[in-house]
Amino acid sequence: MDAKKLGGAVLYGVITILLIAITASLVFSILLRFTDLDEHSISLFVTIVSFLSLFIGGFMSGGKGKQKGLILGGLTGFIYSFSVFLFQYLGLDSLFTLEQTVYHLCYITTAMMGGILGVNLSGGTTRDS
Template sequence: MTKKMVTAASYGMVTAFALIIAVAIVLATLFKFTSLDEFSIGELPMLIISFCALFIGGIIAGAKMREKGLFIGASTGFSYSLLIYLILFLGYDRPLGWDQYLTILVNIIVTGMGGIIGVNLSGASKKR
């Protein structure tokens, strides 16, 4: 990977993490000041929030790279998933199961689609 690819993937990952942290702060505030708790929300909305953040991160990575949107998006999604699951495996002693493998695959697909859209939004095709 070239320096430009690493930079673009890093921008996408930082964007995804920033969005997830922002949503986590909002949810923590809701949990603190309302009767809402983690168990009443469930796992599906958290996955949807994660996929939305990754999609936006893919758009940012693709716009930064301005070419090879699918590749840079998929690389961003894979790097994000690798980091998250390394933390889960090493920090929380939680082995990977089929549901995690499926989540990693969907992360890569969603971020790759975001990368494709990001390249097209960046105006790379207008330069030709």
């Protein structure tokens, strides 16, 4: 797999994750603004949507790349987590806590699983024996 195809597939997955995250953030912010819900009552739903968006992003990158789903999904999850880390470190001047580190390792693992499934369901190339 050449670097251009790999980079395009990973970028496609990261953009998918960001679009889902922005849409979910808008929905959750509207719910918090116009209902009597508070942040603690929707924290489980936010976590579920986060994992789903990483899985879908990994799935999309694996489907776009059509091979090496583990690598594509892992890179997609890593780039997302690294972007969040850079935003938090450079913008908010704080490092990841232990809990955040565990979450982001699970995000990367989830994106890897999505990448593997994306390759397998998109009819990726098979290895000749």
